[in-house]
Amino acid sequence: MNKATGKLVIICLVILLIILHHDVWNWDNKEPVFGFMPMALLWQAGISIGAGATWFLATKIAWPEFNEDDADLAVETATAQEGDE
Amino acid sequence: MTQLIIIAIYLCLLLGLGLFSSKLFRGTSKDYMLASHSIGPFMLLMSLFGTTMTAFALVGSTGESFKEGAGVYGLLASSSGIIHSLCFFVLGVKLWDLGRKYGYTTQIQFFRDRLESDKIGIILFPILVGLVIPYLLIGVMASGTVINSITEGAFETTFAEYDYGVPPWLASLVICIVVLVYVFFGGMRGTAMANTAQTIVFMILGLITFFIISNKLGGLEQATQNVLDKNPTKMKRSVDEQDLEKYKLDYGKWQTLAYYNYAVEHGKLKLNDEQMKQAFDEFKAPLPPFLKKDRAPATFAKKNGLLEGLSIREQNMAMLAQDDRIASNEHASNDDSKLMSHADLKHYKRKPGVDQAGLEMFEDKIGNPSDPTKWTRKKARGVYRASKWAPDAPRGMSPWKFLTYFFVPLSVGMFPHLFQHWLTAKSANSFKLAVVAHPIFIMLVWVPCVLLGVWMTSAVNPETGASLIPAHFPPNAVLPAAVKALTTPFVAGLLSAGILAAIMSSLDSQFLCVGTMFTTDIVTHYSKKERFTDQQLIMIARAFIVGIVALTYIFSLFEPRRVFTLGVWCFSGFSSLFPLVLASLYWRRLTKAGAYAAVIGAGLSWLYMFQDSGFASNPHYDVLGVMPVTFMILISTASMIIISLVTKPPSEETLSKFFPKSKASTFYE
Numbered sequence: 114m115n116k117a118t119g120k121l122v123i124i125c126l127v128i129l130l131i132i133l134h135h136d137v138w139n140w141d142n143k144e145p146v147f148g149f150m151p152m153a154l155l156w157q158a159g160i161s162i163g164a165g166a167t168w169f170l171a172t173k174i175a176w177p178e179f180n181e182d183d184a185d186l187a188v189e190t191a192t193a194q195e196g197d198e
Numbered sequence: 199m200t201q202l203i204i205i206a207i208y209l210c211l212l213l214g215l216g217l218f219s220s221k222l223f224r225g226t227s228k229d230y231m232l233a234s235h236s237i238g239p240f241m242l243l244m245s246l247f248g249t250t251m252t253a254f255a256l257v258g259s260t261g262e263s264f265k266e267g268a269g270v271y272g273l274l275a276s277s278s279g280i281i282h283s284l285c286f287f288v289l290g291v292k293l294w295d296l297g298r299k300y301g302y303t304t305q306i307q308f309f310r311d312r313l314e315s316d317k318i319g320i321i322l323f324p325i326l327v328g329l330v331i332p333y334l335l336i337g338v339m340a341s342g343t344v345i346n347s348i349t350e351g352a353f354e355t356t357f358a359e360y361d362y363g364v365p366p367w368l369a370s371l372v373i374c375i376v377v378l379v380y381v382f383f384g385g386m387r388g389t390a391m392a393n394t395a396q397t398i399v400f401m402i403l404g405l406i407t408f409f410i411i412s413n414k415l416g417g418l419e420q421a422t423q424n425v426l427d428k429n430p431t432k433m434k435r436s437v438d439e440q441d442l443e444k445y446k447l448d449y450g451k452w453q454t455l456a457y458y459n460y461a462v463e464h465g466k467l468k469l470n471d472e473q474m475k476q477a478f479d480e481f482k483a484p485l486p487p488f489l490k491k492d493r494a495p496a497t498f499a500k501k502n503g504l505l506e507g508l509s510i511r512e513q514n515m516a517m518l519a520q521d522d523r524i525a526s527n528e529h530a531s532n533d534d535s536k537l538m539s540h541a542d543l544k545h546y547k548r549k550p551g552v553d554q555a556g557l558e559m560f561e562d563k564i565g566n567p568s569d570p571t572k573w574t575r576k577k578a579r580g581v582y583r584a585s586k587w588a589p590d591a592p593r594g595m596s597p598w599k600f601l602t603y604f605f606v607p608l609s610v611g612m613f614p615h616l617f618q619h620w621l622t623a624k625s626a627n628s629f630k631l632a633v634v635a636h637p638i639f640i641m642l643v644w645v646p647c648v649l650l651g652v653w654m655t656s657a658v659n660p661e662t663g664a665s666l667i668p669a670h671f672p673p674n675a676v677l678p679a680a681v682k683a684l685t686t687p688f689v690a691g692l693l694s695a696g697i698l699a700a701i702m703s704s705l706d707s708q709f710l711c712v713g714t715m716f717t718t719d720i721v722t723h724y725s726k727k728e729r730f731t732d733q734q735l736i737m738i739a740r741a742f743i744v745g746i747v748a749l750t751y752i753f754s755l756f757e758p759r760r761v762f763t764l765g766v767w768c769f770s771g772f773s774s775l776f777p778l779v780l781a782s783l784y785w786r787r788l789t790k791a792g793a794y795a796a797v798i799g800a801g802l803s804w805l806y807m808f809q810d811s812g813f814a815s816n817p818h819y820d821v822l823g824v825m826p827v828t829f830m831i832l833i834s835t836a837s838m839i840i841i842s843l844v845t846k847p848p849s850e851e852t853l854s855k856f857f858p859k860s861k862a863s864t865f866y867e
Contacts, residue, residue: 130280134272135601140594143426143433149418151268151433151652157276158645164279164637168287172630177291 119174126167134160199352201682202364204691205345205698209376212702215392216380239631242623245390246632247639248397248703249615250282252333253340255643256404256700258761260680261673263651265760265817267432269595270651273603274766275644279637281607286633289611290620292783294629296856297621305617305779306719312782314852315790318797319719325775325801326614327715327746330708332768334750336761337705340674341373341698342366342754347576347678348694351568361574362566370754373698374747377705382740390622392706396699401642403696406689407681408646412653414684421653428656431592435600441592448589449540451493453517457505458496460516467504469495488559489585514538521588522552540591556582576675583670590669593818602825609772611779615711643700647677654680674761712746713739763817766825767808774800774830777838785842786857792842799837803830 114122134157142152263270293308302308305326306319342365349363357365380392415421422433430438461467469477477498478490485493499505508516517538518525523546556579557564565572573581610616623629654676657666666683667676681693717739721730730738778796781788807826811819821829847853 127280127284131604134276134280134604135597136272137597140435140597143430143438145419145422145426145433149422150649151422153268153434154271154645154648157272158641160272160276161279161637161641164276164283165634167280168283168637169634171287172634176630177626 114174116175116178119171123167123171123175126170130160130163130167133163200687201691201694202349202352204688205348205694208695208698209372212376212392212396213379215395216383218391239628241390241394242619242628243632243635243639244394244397245622245703245707246286246616246619247636248393248400248700249619249707250278250610250613250636250704251397251400251640251643251700252704252765253337253697253701253761254765255640256400256647256697257340257344257674257677258336258765259644259647260651260654260677261675261760262762263432263648264654264667264671264676265673266593266595267434267655268648268652269435269600270762271644271648272435273595273600274606275640275648276637277604278607278610279640281604282610282640283633283636285608285611286620286629286636289779289783290616291626291629293617294620294623294626300855303618303621304715304718305612305614306715309778309782309793312848312852312856313788313790313793314848315793318790318793319723321794321797321801323715323719325771325797326612327712329768329771330614330712331746331750331753332764334705334708334747335753336765336768337701337708338370338374338750338754339366339764340761341701342368342370343672343674344678344694344697344701345369345373347675348682348690350574350682351566354566354568358566359575361576362568367755370751373702373705374751377702377709378743378747381706381709381743390619393703396703400696400700400703401639403693403699404643404646407685407693407696408650410689411650411680411684415653415657421649421657424656424658425652429592431594432652432655435595437592437594445589445592449591451497452520452588453513454500454505455493455496456516456520457508457513458499459492460512460519461499461505461508463519464512466507466512467499469499469504473498510535510537517543517588518546520586521546522549522555522586523547524549540588543588553579553582556586576672576679577668580668580671584668587670596820596823598824599820602828605773605825605827605831606766606769607773608776608831609769612772612775614715615707618711618714619707650680651676659683709743709747713743716742760814760817764814766827767811767814770825770827770830771800771804771808773827774804774834777831777835781838781842783856786853787842787847788838789842789845789847791845792838792840795841796834796838800830800834803833 136153136156139152139156144152146152146155259270259275293302296302296308300308300311302311306322309318309322310316346360346363346366346369350361351363353362355362357363360366412418412421415424425432429441431441458467474495477495480501481490481494481497483490483493514537515525521543523543526546557575559582560573560578563573564575564578567574620629654667655669657680658664659666667679671679677697678694681690681697685693717735721738722735775797778793778800781796782793807819807821807830808814811826819826
């Protein structure tokens with residue numbers, strides 16, 4: 114999968130999460146799930162897990178490309194600057 | 199006293215960590231402010247998470263769910279899981295890249311470059327620092343409340359007016375000093391290390407607290423069943439019929455009490471001895487004597503039609519007096535023909551000093567809480583309010599407010615302390631763990647806190663069977679009160695250390711950040727090159743931090759606000775600036791004038807609405823049924839776009855600097 118497709122997949126998943134977050138269908142539900150968990154809380158906890166999964170996928174298929182050598186160079190430059198200071 | 203000793207040991211350990219990290223300090227301002235860009239994935243995750251999860255997440259979420267129910271999680275926690283990581287991903291990584299390329303330490307340096315405007319710093323600096331102050335205030339205020347609540351009864355005779363515990367003003371002061379010391383010694387490296395350690399501490403201790411308390415309440419299922427039986431509205435986001443019926447009944451009884459007290463006080467009614475005896479004989483409700491003494495005769499008077507002579511105006515005045523509200527002249531002239539509703543009543547201000555009346559009423563019951571028969575002053579105030587004031591109407595959540603709460607977590611994109619943390623990253627890949635784990639960590643912290651808050655609405659003391667926390671109890675004190683009531687002193691001490699860890703892990707980053715902003719954006723920027731040595735700059739940063747902390751501390755001494763409400767106002771202010779940072783990274787057409795318009799629009803709309811809400815004193819404030827942040831973002835975005843489109847675009851040089859046509863940047867554009 115190329116980065117552009119990956120990016121599109123992530124955008125779609127984020128929009129889906131935002132829609133699912135607004136769970137008006139659970140508004141009147143007071144019955145606990147597993148005997149103790151309010152549905153209003155469980156559903157939203159599920160959204161958090163969904164968000165974690167989406168972001169995991171984002172790091173795999175849509176992570177921006179950086180030259181990590183540049184990053185090492187930046188650290189070295191910062192260290193060198195401190196040496197000069 | 200055990201709790202106090204444990205908290206003191208924890209604070210000493212933290213100071214030790216600060217001293218240890220100072221040994222790793224390289225002595226330069228860059229190391230002090232950015233830890234020389236050396237923070238790896240795990241520490242970046244822990245410090246970013248520890249920084250964003252403040253008193254708001256523990257003390258605030260528990261108190262808010264105590265008042266508003268289980269829906270509180272959806273208001274901010276789940277949306278933050280989506281939005282925070284989105285900001286790390288879309289803004290954080292890119293700002294980190296620009297920061298390492300062009301040597302930025304603060305947001306203002308970036309905006310000055312991107313907008314080709316030196317003066318943008320002059321208006322952004324006070325706004326950013328001004329918004330950080332309420333954020334600091336949340337932590338400073340909550341630390342005082344937590345330590346005071348948890349140490350109640352620690353002293354035998356001193357601090358009687360603070361329930362024989364450490365006074366909140368002293369506790370807040372100590373916390374400020376401890377955080378200042380380890381920030382001063384360790385700089386960003388010390389802060390990141392302390393944040394990592396403290397985040398681990400508060401997550402582990404938080405989960406332990408949750409299981410200890412749920413066991414004490416009879417297990418997970420029993421704790422929830424109590425809520426279903428007594429306060430079912432707290433389990434959902436609409437008002438439950440059972441609660442509504444109960445409220446109508448209670449409100450009717452309260453009106454009767456108000457009319458009776460008014461009639462007696464104004465000489466319109468006096469029951470004789472025989473009527474009094476009959477009233478008490480007929481009153482069967484199992485209430486304590488202090489409640490029976492006026493409820494029994496009030497019920498009798500109502501039943502026998504003795505209150506029917508009161509005019510509508512007198513009934514309105516009776517309700518205002520019973521609810522400790524000031525009857526204005528405006529009311530006296532206009533509302534004589536209509537009986538006020540509960541909502542109408544709330545438009546009248548409460549009388550000043552009403553808590554004092556509560557303390558006087560229960561003077562003989564108040565004492566050192568180490569004696570189980572004595573009440574704390576907090577309890578006396580809570581019982582006074584619960585027994586005198588009108589019962590709280592059950593309240594659902596508006597779907598529109600719920601929807602527009604989604605804008606609040608956008609604040610993360612403009613938090614100056616997070617910007618600084620982003621720049622500490624060793625590489626772009628260091629962000630990956632933070633992006634993925636942040637929503638899960640939020641869930642691990644918020645779910646137990648929200649459940650605890652919901653359970654506390656209906657929890658009873660396992661030994662006495664009495665309600666554990668009265669309905670009008672201060673929301674900020676719900677978590678420490680639950681911890682103190684349901685755990686042993688040793689465990690309560692450990693758990694308080696965990697709560698303080700969460701608070702301090704945010705305060706430290708914010709302290710460091712305001713100092714960095716002042717030296718970088720004001721002192722260094724406006725002074726001649728090399729006028730100050732590195733050591734002098736560090737000293738100037740420290741002096742400014744002390745000044746801001748002192749100012750915040752003074753604010754914390756005024757009337758406290760709900761942590762959650764104050765937090766939402768602070769975040770809303772930062773969110774209103776989100777369009778600016780997004781546009782500066784992704785919209786080539788953003789101009790200097792457009793940015794000024796966005797900042798001014800955001801600042802003025804925030805100020806206007808904040809004062810309109812009574813400076814956060816109204817926790818249910820909205821604008822046309824939606825969260826005020828919606829309009830702040832609309833105003834700043836519209837001003838930014840319109841003004842940018844009619845003013846001269848940025849120079850080609852700036853555009854090629856920030857929007858290069860390289861492989862790495864194509865992802866973003």
